[in-house]
Amino acid sequence: MSSDLKRFLSRLLDTNPDTRITVDEITRDPWFRKGPYKEMRFYDEDFDGKIEKDESMTSLNAFDLISFSSGLDLSGLFDGSSCSVAAGERFVLGESPEKVVGKVEEVVGKEDGLRLKKRKEWGVDVKGQNGNLVVSVEVYRLTDSLVVLEVKREAGEGGRYNDMWEKKIKPELLGQPEGHVAEKDYRIGKKEEVKHGCNNA
């Protein structure tokens, strides 16, 4: 055992927490730095980097908006023979993604038999007791003050969807508090019926 290692070990195994080696000091210890761990980053540094990545991933640019157009969604060509996800809606809201997700959580929390599953990048899935997806909500950042909310429901869960979304979550999200900017109309953005290959005439 080299003397460097001996010294390193004794610093690690110091029974006195005040004098024991700290994480920063570990990275600076001579023995440690000689080994393959030079490149290792600790979770603190990584953590910040990760958060930034997520933020930029959810930020929409002009082409993202354009790709929302139903004219560009050719899945309609395959309609009639297979019925996948049913209708959905999109809104523009003047809220932060955290607030939107928070509101959804709040409302769902009050209901029996429904569970919320958080997805990365500001999305939540609302599931029924049997684990079936009832509604899925995804929030994308548009500008500093605006987000786009995309709501999709699964085919066959029409009844539950109407209950949950139409009567409870939607009014909560769209009923803005009084103090909000009123002259800009966009906060109440409207919806687009997003049909995904289903013949619901």
Next chain:
Amino acid sequence: MLQCLDGLKHMLSVVANCCEGDYKQPWGLENPEALARETVFSVSEIEALYELFKKISSAVTDDGLINKEEFQLALFKTNKKESLFADRVFDLFDTKHNGILDFEEFARALSVFHPNAPVDDKIDFSFQLYDLKQQGFIERQEVKQMVVATLAESGMNLSDDVIESIIDKTFEEADTKHDGKIDKEEWRSLVLRHPSLLKNMTLQYLKDITTTFPSFVFHSQVDDA
């Protein structure tokens, strides 16, 4: 019992159609292997695609060709909906520039949307799609036009200031040469950084097309390559 009769009726009508179909030239289906070679589709996928084509092309006039109206009908379930984007897509499909789509054009264009198609093809197609004036680059003006059209289609309301700032941000990131336009190269880097921009360029349905349009039971004369 009733279901059985229905099934029988359906089967008989399909068989009858099969015979009738021989009067018209099956455009492009004379040589499915050739088309299969030139696209990412297999021969049975080409045959299944042909079933879809027949369905779409017979909606208004049964002439074995898809006109703009039938295309709109297939996409939106209504021929009343005008869409800047559907028009662009139709134009890009229509490589012969005669205002109608024959099966060959249909299959070749859809090949780009197959999950297995090369990403470069998807990048090219999407670039041409957004290059409204076909000048070889995407101008700021064209981007604004498309954003405004999308918002109008969906009833989403955004003020002009907000739209301008979104486009500013986009160009800042995309227009690395700072010439006010996005050329093919810049588009490519943008898309490689934001793969979600290509999500409309892949149709998962194409992978299952032989199960949704089983033509092989009645029509196939060739072995799958």
